[in-house]
Amino acid sequence: GCEFMDRESARAIIRPRSVIAHKGSNGHCLVIAGSVGKTGAAAMAAQSALRAGAGLVSLAVPAALNPVLESKTTEAMTIPIGPEDKWHFLAGALGELLSVAKGKDAVALGPGLGTAPSTVYLVHSLLTALDAPLVIDADGLNAVAVAPELLLRRRGRVTLLTPHPGEMARLMGVSVPEVEADRIGCARDFATRFQVYLVLKGARSIVAGPDGTIAINGSGNPGMATGGMGDVLTGVIAALLGQGYHPFAAARLGVFLHGYAADLMAEETGTRGMVATDVQEALPRALQRLTVAEGGAAGTSIN
Amino acid sequence: GCEFMDRESARAIIRPRSVIAHKGSNGHCLVIAGSVGKTGAAAMAAQSALRAGAGLVSLAVPAALNPVLESKTTEAMTIPIGPEDKWHFLAGALGELLSVAKGKDAVALGPGLGTAPSTVYLVHSLLTALDAPLVIDADGLNAVAVAPELLLRRRGRVTLLTPHPGEMARLMGVSVPEVEADRIGCARDFATRFQVYLVLKGARSIVAGPDGTIAINGSGNPGMATGGMGDVLTGVIAALLGQGYHPFAAARLGVFLHGYAADLMAEETGTRGMVATDVQEALPRALQRLTVAEGGAAGTSIN
Amino acid sequence: GCEFMDRESARAIIRPRSVIAHKGSNGHCLVIAGSVGKTGAAAMAAQSALRAGAGLVSLAVPAALNPVLESKTTEAMTIPIGPEDKWHFLAGALGELLSVAKGKDAVALGPGLGTAPSTVYLVHSLLTALDAPLVIDADGLNAVAVAPELLLRRRGRVTLLTPHPGEMARLMGVSVPEVEADRIGCARDFATRFQVYLVLKGARSIVAGPDGTIAINGSGNPGMATGGMGDVLTGVIAALLGQGYHPFAAARLGVFLHGYAADLMAEETGTRGMVATDVQEALPRALQRLTVAEGGAAGTSIN
């Protein structure tokens, strides 16, 4: 099957929220992200999860970067990991991270992690050890590409990858043109072979399920061809997984919502010079437009 | 008695402000808050107090976190407490904090404090020693839950607690379902037994006074089910206490205003993806709508 | 004489700007400000100078606070002064500060300086040594109050003080009620005795010149009774002095503009919960309304 994602299909996925929801019922996401020079990626993934409706977000970062990330985020809580003078994650952080991951409803792994060998090793260990639904992006994917067979050890647990064509090529050991020549085929092959959910990003993002089902995203615009957009998507999908959406629904709704928020920005200020935090901050309005029936302020003290 | 808080009852509580007010006449609040990873809670409580009309706000934080909080706040003044390398409050901070609390019109205690034993011990000491009207929230409540009988030592002084159902359950030594099964009863029981003012948060927040009087809040929406909303409420109530409102009035107006600001946000961008700083920044507009008779710019050089 | 400052008198003061102005022709202000916990005051004074049209702003701060102030300001340049581990100014900073002050068009001294004895001593030395037009506020005034006769050593140079009634009382060695009982008299007495320009802040700010001329400000509203508003005013007046306005014109236009920006904010979001940075950011719009004849975008590529 191959679904085209438009506003109507997005609307059909979005679930009503209980009027007696509390922050616990909207999911607690853990974002594992960041290395020196790339704290922005971590901040965007965390803040985007909140902007996509996560109840709580904890952001685990290399300890030396904690002051920067406390300055950059407010509603998200940060968790410094590892030695105080380390600017990237070490393999030895496994225990701390597993302890922090306990009870979380979704984990995002990858934004701005860097490619230090010790960090790559850590990602491999986390793949096997983390039980929560897991979104892997960016440097997390580069680590997976070294040993994609590790994904098979996650059977029975939810794994969702969000590669761009370059990362897809590395994951499959092929060239970027080979990926571009058959985007649907590549996404489906990898998803079914490793039993994961996969979003292959690009002008028409492809969502593939482990059973080979495909959806094609209809939102988004060229203004998204700029750094950090992937970090925002990672946060959005983690938030949806944490709210209990089925992974295929989370992937489809996530990519549509992400592109739709960018389309709202394009409507306001055009596509050129759009930055990723613009899209992040437009997420609530995008969600509002997709849930009009609920009414913006329906059931509040205003009306 | 059991009052339902709507716009009219909120309006009836709000007092006119003198045209010759100066920053001293609007109250000086002290916020005692923060531990590593949770500076956002401290910043939101402090900034929300300013957004609810406090004249001055001082924010006491563990010394190692002071640079982060100087970066995060501008109008609030920070006060680093304890040794320069400590990321949470130690019991030994009592003297410094009491000295800082001298002359303050209200104190907020709890946002992001953490649960280190030394911090818990400090909260216990502060309970007994602080004379100013005191709002306790979050980790402050968790510390109180260890020894709620300490609240009785505050007789003759104003104490206001703002638990969510989980914290209420810990304070009473019961389960969350037991709290949810009789929200009004729990709030009233605790408030009368320990002679405190209490806000039991939730979809319809309950305000209970030490004489058993109850009010039920009519503002707010499901978008508030996300982290940090409680920190904002704490700042709002502290600001109202500092402006000289009676504690029962401060609690009722505070919860209504907090929910009403969230309802204004819902009107603008929907309830999904709303974050706590959105509500914080909407507080002035909420206050403006509740005081239209005064006129936005009445008595200014514009009209 | 006693002038009432309204929009028309403010308009009459504002000078046209040359179409071939460059950043040098709009004045380079130096702000000497800040101590631990009070970096916000320093940031607001510096940013407000830019928002009032300064061409360049340099912000001299105790060296240990420099990273915080680099985070908090962008267009202003910071200058770390003194030892790297000091959180307030020491008397020994005199040489560094005089070297930094060389060639500046105006100096603002005081916001958030703190009251350490060494800092007080430094202020005394600066009073005598600084040649540029000097605005003194906040803790700068508290230092002056210890030895106001030092002001007489500034004869032939421009000195402008901006006390609130509490600071005025300390400067004159009288009580606050005595100041409030005769605001015009106090302002005139001090200004003529010490040959300074003086703004006595309050619900109707008084401007006094060294010849006893008085102006009374007609803008502003009760929303300004909150921390940081004085720091904004200091920056505004320094910017106007740096642009070459006569000190009496800078004082009158500065207080009017400051109150007028607050009145614009009141029009938009009401007076309650207004914070000082709101007023700071409204300054350009206030200037725009006072210079309509020039046309917002007149002479640009838009029309």
Next chain:
Amino acid sequence: GCEFMDRESARAIIRPRSVIAHKGSNGHCLVIAGSVGKTGAAAMAAQSALRAGAGLVSLAVPAALNPVLESKTTEAMTIPIGPEDKWHFLAGALGELLSVAKGKDAVALGPGLGTAPSTVYLVHSLLTALDAPLVIDADGLNAVAVAPELLLRRRGRVTLLTPHPGEMARLMGVSVPEVEADRIGCARDFATRFQVYLVLKGARSIVAGPDGTIAINGSGNPGMATGGMGDVLTGVIAALLGQGYHPFAAARLGVFLHGYAADLMAEETGTRGMVATDVQEALPRALQRLTVAEGGAAGTSIN
């Protein structure tokens, strides 16, 4: 020849963007900038490059300033260079910087670099060694002024300078009035002699090509006479070079766009009190107005 740059000529330069663009196809810019007290200049150059459509921006800074710049930027990635305790670039940074510059589509050199001898020496080395199209501004120009003949070593590579009249005077070893007396002549002489592209900033910025072609900019307003505007222009031109625009097109479109964004701001809030980040953030709207034919949201999911 001498072209006057207006909206129509700007429109004629702007190229359509491919609907299948990805962040790589919009260029990866490297900004080499910053020294203690001047991190704002570095942040503005980097962020302005993103606001002018760069796909990726890396910001190389002296290592001690990296935490500040991580706090100040989000989408741009920072790269700490040199020893951890150094607040400015040393000559020894050459190797690190060349390694970082590898594969970049454009390099901006200069904003906030400072004038330490070791930094000047580094700029000289970079002039010779950097292959990518290079924009030099601010302290970068001051370093070039010491030995402008080094520019001749860049033959065959693209070099673009953006001096204001003071910097132009230093580059040519003449006085500022001499520059002002013949702006076009100076720009043309220097550009042809050293075979560079040159923007001579001022009320009517002059663009000169190495063949002596001249363009005169028609956008901009007196509100731009304030600190940081040059850093924004540097980022804009680097972004355009990185997107593959011919250097003469990048210079002409860059200066027009920069002034046009300032004109949009003037339309909204007037020219007085405008700051450089206002112009930076208005760049997308300026680009939108210049590309209306493409339609703001054309080809998105909104229409």
